[in-house]
Amino acid sequence: MTTTAQDNSPKRKQRIINCVTQLPYKIQLGESNDDWKISATTGNSALYSSLEYLQFDSTEYEQHVVGWTGEITRTERSLFTKEAKEKPHDLDDDPLYLTKEQINGLTTTLQDHMKSEKEAKTDNTPTTSAINNVHPVWLLRKNQSRWRNYAEKVIWPTFHYILNPSNEGEQEKNWWYDYVKINEAYAQKIGEVYQKGDIIWIHDYYLLLLPQLLRMKFNDESIIIGYFHHAPWPSNEYFRCLPRRKQILDGLVGANRICFQNESFSRHFVSSCKRLLDATAKKSKNSSDNDQYQVSVYGGDVLVDSLPIGVNTTQILKDAFTKDIDSKVLSIKQAYQNKKIIIGRDRLDSVRGVVQKLRAFETFLAMYPEWRDQVVLIQVSSPTANRNSPQTIKLEQQVNELVNSINSEYGSLNFSPVQHYYMRIPKDVYLSLLRVADLCLITSVRDGMNTTALEYVTVKSHMSNFLCYGNPLILSEFSGSSNVLKDAIVVNPWDSVAVAKSINMAFKLDKEEKTTLESKLWNEVPTIQDWTNKFLTSIKELASSDDDVERKMTPALNRPVLLENYKQSKRRLFLFDYDGTLTPIVKDPAAAIPSARLYTILQKLSADPHNQIWIISGRDQKFLNKWLGGKLPQLGLSAEHGCFMKDVSCEDWVNLTEKVDMSWQVRVNEVMEEFTTRTPGSFIERKKVALTWHYRRTVPELGEFHAKELKEKLLTFTDDFDLEVMDGKANIEVRPRFVNKGEIVKRLVWHQHGQPQDMLKGISEKLPKDEMPDFVLCLGDDFTDEDMFRQLNTIETCWKGKYPDEKNQWGNYGFYPVTVGSASKKTVAKAHLTDPQQVLETLGLLVGDVSLFQSAGTVDLDSRGHVKNSESSLKSKLASKAYVMKRSASYTGAKV
Numbered sequence: 033m034t035t036t037a038q039d040n041s042p043k044r045k046q047r048i049i050n051c052v053t054q055l056p057y058k059i060q061l062g063e064s065n066d067d068w069k070i071s072a073t074t075g076n077s078a079l080y081s082s083l084e085y086l087q088f089d090s091t092e093y094e095q096h097v098v099g100w101t102g103e104i105t106r107t108e109r110s111l112f113t114k115e116a117k118e119k120p121h122d123l124d125d126d127p128l129y130l131t132k133e134q135i136n137g138l139t140t141t142l143q144d145h146m147k148s149e150k151e152a153k154t155d156n157t158p159t160t161s162a163i164n165n166v167h168p169v170w171l172l173r174k175n176q177s178r179w180r181n182y183a184e185k186v187i188w189p190t191f192h193y194i195l196n197p198s199n200e201g202e203q204e205k206n207w208w209y210d211y212v213k214i215n216e217a218y219a220q221k222i223g224e225v226y227q228k229g230d231i232i233w234i235h236d237y238y239l240l241l242l243p244q245l246l247r248m249k250f251n252d253e254s255i256i257i258g259y260f261h262h263a264p265w266p267s268n269e270y271f272r273c274l275p276r277r278k279q280i281l282d283g284l285v286g287a288n289r290i291c292f293q294n295e296s297f298s299r300h301f302v303s304s305c306k307r308l309l310d311a312t313a314k315k316s317k318n319s320s321d322n323d324q325y326q327v328s329v330y331g332g333d334v335l336v337d338s339l340p341i342g343v344n345t346t347q348i349l350k351d352a353f354t355k356d357i358d359s360k361v362l363s364i365k366q367a368y369q370n371k372k373i374i375i376g377r378d379r380l381d382s383v384r385g386v387v388q389k390l391r392a393f394e395t396f397l398a399m400y401p402e403w404r405d406q407v408v409l410i411q412v413s414s415p416t417a418n419r420n421s422p423q424t425i426k427l428e429q430q431v432n433e434l435v436n437s438i439n440s441e442y443g444s445l446n447f448s449p450v451q452h453y454y455m456r457i458p459k460d461v462y463l464s465l466l467r468v469a470d471l472c473l474i475t476s477v478r479d480g481m482n483t484t485a486l487e488y489v490t491v492k493s494h495m496s497n498f499l500c501y502g503n504p505l506i507l508s509e510f511s512g513s514s515n516v517l518k519d520a521i522v523v524n525p526w527d528s529v530a531v532a533k534s535i536n537m538a539f540k541l542d543k544e545e546k547t548t549l550e551s552k553l554w555n556e557v558p559t560i561q562d563w564t565n566k567f568l569t570s571i572k573e574l575a576s577s578d579d580d581v582e583r584k585m586t587p588a589l590n591r592p593v594l595l596e597n598y599k600q601s602k603r604r605l606f607l608f609d610y611d612g613t614l615t616p617i618v619k620d621p622a623a624a625i626p627s628a629r630l631y632t633i634l635q636k637l638s639a640d641p642h643n644q645i646w647i648i649s650g651r652d653q654k655f656l657n658k659w660l661g662g663k664l665p666q667l668g669l670s671a672e673h674g675c676f677m678k679d680v681s682c683e684d685w686v687n688l689t690e691k692v693d694m695s696w697q698v699r700v701n702e703v704m705e706e707f708t709t710r711t712p713g714s715f716i717e718r719k720k721v722a723l724t725w726h727y728r729r730t731v732p733e734l735g736e737f738h739a740k741e742l743k744e745k746l747l748t749f750t751d752d753f754d755l756e757v758m759d760g761k762a763n764i765e766v767r768p769r770f771v772n773k774g775e776i777v778k779r780l781v782w783h784q785h786g787q788p789q790d791m792l793k794g795i796s797e798k799l800p801k802d803e804m805p806d807f808v809l810c811l812g813d814d815f816t817d818e819d820m821f822r823q824l825n826t827i828e829t830c831w832k833g834k835y836p837d838e839k840n841q842w843g844n845y846g847f848y849p850v851t852v853g854s855a856s857k858k859t860v861a862k863a864h865l866t867d868p869q870q871v872l873e874t875l876g877l878l879v880g881d882v883s884l885f886q887s888a889g890t891v892d893l894d895s896r897g898h899v900k901n902s903e904s905s906l907k908s909k910l911a912s913k914a915y916v917m918k919r920s921a922s923y924t925g926a927k928v
């Protein structure tokens with residue numbers, strides 16, 4: 033064996049761009065313009081401890097965190113400055129007009145904060161690392177909480193099986209636009225941070241559009257995107273109630289891997305993709321023996337699986353067993369001497385089951401009088417961001433009424449069996465409660481993963497002086513954690529009698545039984561380190577396995593650039609395929625007729641004298657005349673993959689195959705008929721020239737098998753006739769080889785724009801560049817459309833040589849060969865759109881029918897969330913300057 037020279041250079045860490053809804057900090061502005069106060073936020077403990085692990089402990093990864101700043105507020109004190117007293121203002125009306133300098137200052141403060149946290153955690157000497165790991169997403173418009181509305185008021189309820197009354201009104205439309213914008217803002221920020229080879233990891237339902245958007249923005253086909261969904265994913269019956277369901281799924285399937293908390297959520301997701309996107313899925317087992325699916329959607333593949341999140345068990349044990357906490361535990365014990373303590377900690381929203389818990393506790397006291405006066409329930413309910421919403425106020429009232437009724441029924445002057453605290457409690461108090469508890473009661477009616485359950489089991493794994501080792505956990509079967517903590521006492525929270533019985537049973541467990549339960553449960557708690565590493569390892573594997581097969585991802589069409597180019601051009605040529613591009617694929621070819629929306633868009637597009645529109649299809653003249661030419665004579669048409677042409681605003685067709693021998697049709701027809709007899713559901717579409725054997729309506733496996741056989745058989749003699757046998761979408765088509773859609777494209781581009789065509793004349797490559805199109809949008813979904821894209825690429829190469837100095841401001845000739853299908857589809861097109869709906873949205877954008885924010889990927893934003901360089905962006909910048917001047921003048925005044 034030969035020894036190679038040792039490589040002593042430090043191994044480069046794999047960079048991870050971790051995209052979270054909000055940075056793990058609360059950001060406040062103090063009394064002066066650069067007085068930033070940064071403190072830790074509460075909530076999301078599991079995710080934030082994963083960030084911490086990658087930041088402080090991982091030797092393999094270099095993490096970059098991209099996240100929204102959250103609502104930036106003013107510190108309490110600054111609200112009482114002389115200025116504020118003289119002219120009090122509502123924080124929400126204060127747009128926080130930060131200057132560039134302030135933004136830079138805050139970024140540095142955040143970076144420094146992260147570094148000093150690292151020094152504190154790792155007991156290090158000051159960090160010399162030059163790496164800046166925090167990348168804030170700025171969205172500084174008035175009413176900063178607007179960015180949360182769609183995620184929290186529309187998506188969150190649906191994902192938790194709460195159906196809001198239909199409100200596809202103006203308000204929800206605006207929420208959606210803001211949702212699109214926040215996703216756009218992330219994409220922009222990632223664009224500033226991304227380096228080739230980075231792994232992008234996106235978290236949760238605020239960023240559902242981001243995977244697809246990133247494919248749109250980056251021209252890097254090797255970009256690897258993983259998405260983890262922390263919340264539940266509902267059954268398709270609920271999911272499909274979302275008005276924007278398709279855009280949401282489209283957004284997500286831009287990822288390479290989509291991962292859920294458990295198998296039922298991933299199964300629901302796959303079922304939504306099957307039903308709403310017409311996807312197919314192959315199920316198998318992953319290395320942890322969990323179900324995984326290879327979902328094929330729009331012709332590309334996405335891996336879907338599950339991996340339950342964990343907690344930082346080492347840190348929890350370290351924090352929970354300190355002298356300080358010992359003394360807190362002791363005081364709680366003394367306050368409730370000789371009583372069993374049940375603890376609960378939940379956010380006060382309708383899905384955490386606080387009401388169900390109180391009802392069950394009431395039933396328990398009613399059913400087991402021997403426990404009255406012996407048990408206390410300490411329930412900590414933390415307020416949500418929607419504390420003042422009517423639903424939360426109603427819930428709060430309901431909880432208060434229940435607490436009062438239990439306490440008046442079963443309490444006394446010196447003892448109340450329910451101690452309810454509606455507040456956020458500090459970590460040390462929380463840990464003391466976990467330690468002191470004889471029982472933890474979790475009755476959520478829906479959640480992704482309940483980290484309190486995991487943290488409780490962790491704390492109970494530790495022996496201490498207080499004999500609380502192994503105390504049991506009652507867990508709702510509707511919590512995501514019940515899939516992980518399989519040995520908890522699992523209950524249906526809606527069945528208060530069953531929960532009451534379980535409480536009684538839990539209190540009666542002897543020491544040995546508790547120990548057995550705990551040791552099983554403890555083994556079931558996933559650690560955050562494991563979760564983080566497993567997720568990243570599998571996504572790295574995905575990246576390297578894809579390398580083997582030379583994965584080429586096509587970027588999604590950059591719509592802002594397209595729109596800008598469209599506006600600036602004068603000689604525009606549109607080359608559209610029909611089936612699968614302008615209309616969705618359906619079972620019966622006769623049923624694939626244009627929608628009213630398509631007509632409107634084609635009408636508007638062709639009304640502009642700068643535009644020439646051609647439909648270049650495999651369909652025959654009869655079909656194209658009936659549904660397109662007859663209604664919009666201004667369209668140019670090409671039928672049967674280039675065999676026939678009808679010029680713009682002209683009625684007559686030209687047959688380009690007139691001189692071709694058609695005797696082959698008899699032979700081909702015979703063979704196709706033989707296969708039709710053998711394959712129930714198949715049929716032959718006989719056009720003037722081409723013959724198409726369709727098998728969409730057959731048993732899929734049989735159809736595919738026979739299609740392969742038919743193709744082989746046809747190939748044995750078609751060469752003699754110079755025919756092409758093509759694999760279409762569930763069809764096999766035969767037509768003369770010398771015509772194809774690419775030939776038509778060639779003829780249309782090398783042509784004086786707007787002038788009538790002489791179809792039978794050859795083309796001239798001597799035309800001046802400024803007589804030919806300066807914008808060509810070519811869309812197609814199928815194998816035969818690749819000829820069009822290839823032709824455009826060839827012309828572009830030729831023009832580079834011929835007209836090197838006549839490129840547009842984007843450094844090209846305005847050619848957009850765009851395939852309709854997924855990013856991973858094999859194509860020579862330069863960009864992709866997912867499906868006909870996206871095609872119509874894009875065309876709608878060009879004719880001004882669609883708002884810029886209707887779908888993701890249409891705008892570039894400035895840092896306040898305005899469209900870049902727009903009038904409102906400009907106004908906002910000016911207002912910002914004036915605001916800051918006013919503020920600093922008032923500070924100076926105050927000092928004098």
Ligand SMILES: O=P(O)(O)OC[C@H]1O[C@H](O[C@H]2O[C@H](CO)[C@@H](O)[C@H](O)[C@H]2O)[C@H](O)[C@@H](O)[C@@H]1O
Pocket residue numbers: 609610611612613616617618619620621622624648649650651652717724726728760761762763765814816
């Ligand atoms: O070039 P195109 O305009 O895309 O036409 C290609 C073929 O489309 C039609 O078949 C396909 O669409 C049908 C309707 O959605 C679908 O039922 C069939 O399975 C697809 O293969 C059309 O019938 C063919 O003649 C075209 O060549």
Ligand SMILES: [Mg+2]
Pocket residue numbers: 609610611612613812813814
């Ligand atoms: Mg097509």
